[in-house]
Amino acid sequence: MKTLRYLCLAAGLGLGTAWAQPLIIAQGTDAVTLDANDATDSPSATVISHISETLFKLEPDGSIVPWLVESYEVSEDARTWTLTLHDGITFHDGEPLDAEAVKYNIERLTDPDNAFAFAFLLAPISEITVIDELTLELSLDEPFAPLLAHFTHSSTAMQSPAAIEAAGEDFGDNPVGTGPYRFVSWDRGEGVITLEAYEDYWNEGPEITEVRFITAAESTSRMALVETGEAHVAVRVPPQDVERLDANPNITVENTSSVRTIYMYFNALREPTNDVRVRQAINYAVDKEEITEFLLGGAARVSDAPISPGVFGYTPVGEYEYNPERARELLAEAGFENGLDITMYSPSGRYLQDIQIAEAIQNQLAEVGINATIETLEWAAYLELTNRPPEENDVLFAMLGWGTVTGDADYGLYALFHTDQWVPTGSNRAFYSNEEVDSLLDRARTSTDPAEREALYAEAMQIIWDDAAWLFLHSESQLTAIRDEVEGIIVHPTERVLAYNARFR
Amino acid sequence: MLSYLLRRSLIALPSILGVIVIVFAMVRLAPGDPAVLLAGEFASAETVERIRERFGLNEPPHVQFGIFMRDLVQGDLGNSTRTRRPVIDELARYFPSTLELASAAILIALLIGVPAGVISALRPNSVADVTVTLIALIGVSMPVFWFGLLAILYFSVQLGWFPVQGRGTLAHVVLPAVTLGVSSTAIIARMTRSSMLEILSQDFIRTARSKGLRERVVTNKHALRNALIPIVTVGGLEFGTLMAGAVLTETVFNWPGIGRLLVDSILARDYPVVQGAVLLISVSFIVINILVDLLYALIDPRIRYD
Numbered sequence: 108m109k110t111l112r113y114l115c116l117a118a119g120l121g122l123g124t125a126w127a128q129p130l131i132i133a134q135g136t137d138a139v140t141l142d143a144n145d146a147t148d149s150p151s152a153t154v155i156s157h158i159s160e161t162l163f164k165l166e167p168d169g170s171i172v173p174w175l176v177e178s179y180e181v182s183e184d185a186r187t188w189t190l191t192l193h194d195g196i197t198f199h200d201g202e203p204l205d206a207e208a209v210k211y212n213i214e215r216l217t218d219p220d221n222a223f224a225f226a227f228l229l230a231p232i233s234e235i236t237v238i239d240e241l242t243l244e245l246s247l248d249e250p251f252a253p254l255l256a257h258f259t260h261s262s263t264a265m266q267s268p269a270a271i272e273a274a275g276e277d278f279g280d281n282p283v284g285t286g287p288y289r290f291v292s293w294d295r296g297e298g299v300i301t302l303e304a305y306e307d308y309w310n311e312g313p314e315i316t317e318v319r320f321i322t323a324a325e326s327t328s329r330m331a332l333v334e335t336g337e338a339h340v341a342v343r344v345p346p347q348d349v350e351r352l353d354a355n356p357n358i359t360v361e362n363t364s365s366v367r368t369i370y371m372y373f374n375a376l377r378e379p380t381n382d383v384r385v386r387q388a389i390n391y392a393v394d395k396e397e398i399t400e401f402l403l404g405g406a407a408r409v410s411d412a413p414i415s416p417g418v419f420g421y422t423p424v425g426e427y428e429y430n431p432e433r434a435r436e437l438l439a440e441a442g443f444e445n446g447l448d449i450t451m452y453s454p455s456g457r458y459l460q461d462i463q464i465a466e467a468i469q470n471q472l473a474e475v476g477i478n479a480t481i482e483t484l485e486w487a488a489y490l491e492l493t494n495r496p497p498e499e500n501d502v503l504f505a506m507l508g509w510g511t512v513t514g515d516a517d518y519g520l521y522a523l524f525h526t527d528q529w530v531p532t533g534s535n536r537a538f539y540s541n542e543e544v545d546s547l548l549d550r551a552r553t554s555t556d557p558a559e560r561e562a563l564y565a566e567a568m569q570i571i572w573d574d575a576a577w578l579f580l581h582s583e584s585q586l587t588a589i590r591d592e593v594e595g596i597i598v599h600p601t602e603r604v605l606a607y608n609a610r611f612r
Numbered sequence: 613m614l615s616y617l618l619r620r621s622l623i624a625l626p627s628i629l630g631v632i633v634i635v636f637a638m639v640r641l642a643p644g645d646p647a648v649l650l651a652g653e654f655a656s657a658e659t660v661e662r663i664r665e666r667f668g669l670n671e672p673p674h675v676q677f678g679i680f681m682r683d684l685v686q687g688d689l690g691n692s693t694r695t696r697r698p699v700i701d702e703l704a705r706y707f708p709s710t711l712e713l714a715s716a717a718i719l720i721a722l723l724i725g726v727p728a729g730v731i732s733a734l735r736p737n738s739v740a741d742v743t744v745t746l747i748a749l750i751g752v753s754m755p756v757f758w759f760g761l762l763a764i765l766y767f768s769v770q771l772g773w774f775p776v777q778g779r780g781t782l783a784h785v786v787l788p789a790v791t792l793g794v795s796s797t798a799i800i801a802r803m804t805r806s807s808m809l810e811i812l813s814q815d816f817i818r819t820a821r822s823k824g825l826r827e828r829v830v831t832n833k834h835a836l837r838n839a840l841i842p843i844v845t846v847g848g849l850e851f852g853t854l855m856a857g858a859v860l861t862e863t864v865f866n867w868p869g870i871g872r873l874l875v876d877s878i879l880a881r882d883y884p885v886v887q888g889a890v891l892l893i894s895v896s897f898i899v900i901n902i903l904v905d906l907l908y909a910l911i912d913p914r915i916r917y918d
Binding site for chain 2: 147323324325327332334337485492533
């Protein structure tokens with residue numbers, strides 16, 4: 108079997124043409140839906156990114172380029188956006204991508220009756236006017252700077268209106284976009300999705316004619332797939348397997364940063380975490396370097412801001428170095444010279460090594476006299492418990508992750524730190540509230556000057572950091588195992604594996 | 613015979629109804645909100661509320677139950693909240709592969725377990741007996757997960773004999789079926805041993821031997837046939853368990869089975885699929901029980917059902 112495969116490989120060398128061999132990518136879970144507007148998970152977004160394209164594209168380096176849009180203009184008052192599309196783009200069903208189709212797509216995503224989770228991305232658009240076949244005008248009630256970044260989010264991808272109308276509820280099983288790959292089939296039982304290159308693709312088409320996504324939930328099995336050559340790419344390599352896989356001459360493990368930040372938030376309304384000295388003490392008491400080195404095998408980067416590098420508006424704003432002395436001093440100042448008891452919550456199996464990290468934090472806190480008890484809950488129950496309104500919410504200290512998937516700081520800061528965003532309305536589970544931060548975040552939302560926005564975010568993040576709103580931990584890296592016969596796989600910071608530039612060596 | 617089947621099916625109805633009520637209540641009593649999970653962790657309260665409305669999760673539980681029962685009577689199990697597809701379709705997709713894996717596993721268990729148990733029983737306390745007992749003990753106590761992963765690492769990665777996962781050929785079934793069948797093999801071997809020992813000590817066996825029958829005939833025709841009833845009972849129970857309880861094996865080998873579908877649906881609080889899957893599993897158990905009873909009649913002509 109193996110010999111046969113090597114013979115095939117040897118025979119394939121030097122051909123350098125389009126291969127009939129499919130490229131196989133193993134994900135940890137199957138896609139949920141392939142309807143771009145409806146998807147909320149990375150595996151779905153990964154597949155969708157090959158089928159359906161967005162108006163603008165977020166490059167791995169964090170820059171934004173017009174994609175389906177050829178050019179765009181923003182009016183002086185920043186309330187009118189004019190978009191001009193490339194001529195000659197077609198959906199996989201042959202329908203043209205024109206201004207009407209774009210209008211249809213934006214309206215579908217934001218229609219309240221559809222209840223799409225990411226409707227808020229384009230909600231600031233109040234009116235869409237079709238000017239001519241390729242031009243449309245978007246009107247906003249208020250200037251909204253992050254809109255450009257939001258147009259890069261995979262849930263805003265353009266899909267064929269005709270196909271949507273025809274398929275109805277089943278569109279998620281039969282997606283039709285403008286992307287380099289066309290949907291062929293989805294075996295939901297086995298979690299196998301097959302795509303093939305779209306011959307009338309408007310831009311430079313892919314070299315590999317068939318891409319297949321397969322599912323392997325158990326990480327050991329997923330790695331075995333790459334080791335045997337049954338898959339070319341496997342996502343989410345367990346840190347403890349990196350060394351073994353890297354030692355394999357046919358496999359390289361790529362380490363790519365992610366826009367997902369892992370933190371433990373403090374409840375700002377209740378004792379003792381409402382005391383900034385206690386929050387700072389905990390930040391000094393935890394050795395973040397040790398956690399990333401020993402528990403994550405280097406697959407993480409110690410946080411120096413509430414958001415990660417690769418996001419627009421990111422600036423390093425500080426560090427809480429490991430300093431148990433300082434932690435003890437601060438605790439004494441706050442009146443806890445004899446230590447204190449606290450319950451910390453952590454999910455188990457949601458984030459890379461989450462429960463192990465919680466245990467390490469527990470040990471480090473014990474050294475400065477904080478007696479922490481770990482509570483873990485299954486994910487659904489965990490979300491519900493941490494999502495309760497302030498008066499019913501007695502979670503003081505809990506681990507969560509946040510992916511700033513739009514690539515814009517607004518998405519990573521507004522929902523988490525603005526007073527209007529306290530749970531259950533938004534995602535501010537810490538009940539953090541600071542008038543100055545609120546006003547900075549509001550202004551950064553409406554400013555049209557990128558440099559000014561960056562300055563405003565830097566200022567806001569500095570306050571949040573000094574306030575120790577969270578125990579700032581790290582941003583995750585993505586570990587991806589890739590077989591050496593494949594090159595050009597892009598592992599995007601938004602946790603998507605992109606294969607449209609890939610080729611077999 | 614037909615009237616017996618009808619009677620058995622009618623008797624099963626109340627227990628199925630009981631299962632439906634219990635599952636319906638339990639899955640809703642568990643903390644966690646399907647709408648929140650559907651909306652994703654980054655969604656607003658407003659979005660969550662809209663999703664709740666869309667799936668009728670705002671109705672009071674007794675109204676939801678009424679709707680569920682009304683649809684059920686019409687053969688409609690509702691739609692999955694996670695994939696929005698009809699629950700019937702989901703079950704239809706997973707059930708055949710579950711049946712395939714469970715049948716292969718029980719077949720392996722019977723083919724290995726019964727002979728091993730017979731060998732044990734024929735020479736109690738011999739080396740063979742102790743060996744079988746020891747292997748059975750290891751088989752029952754071995755974590756399925758660990759065994760499956762080791763099997764993959766050795767047979768797929770090292771030797772390249774079998775694929776890591778996937779379906780379609782016999783080679784694909786071997787590792788998951790062996791992994792799943794290990795504990796059943798052990799249980800059936802132990803059951804066969806004790807059942808055979810009991811029969812072998814009875815008077816009619818002595819009579820058969822004193823008639824000068826060959827040992828093989830005594831063992832197979834007289835002893836094993838009489839020992840089969842408890843073996844079939846255990847085999848049937850095991851088969852039912854394998855249908856629904858293969859979650860770990862299904863996860864390791866990414867095998868699309870009802871067990872994993874059920875666990876995934878519970879984690880996603882996908883109420884309709886949980887209800888549908890549990891209903892299907894209970895019905896399977898009842899059908900297996902009826903089949904086991906019919907097998908009794910085949911094995912022992914004295915047992916009649918009319």
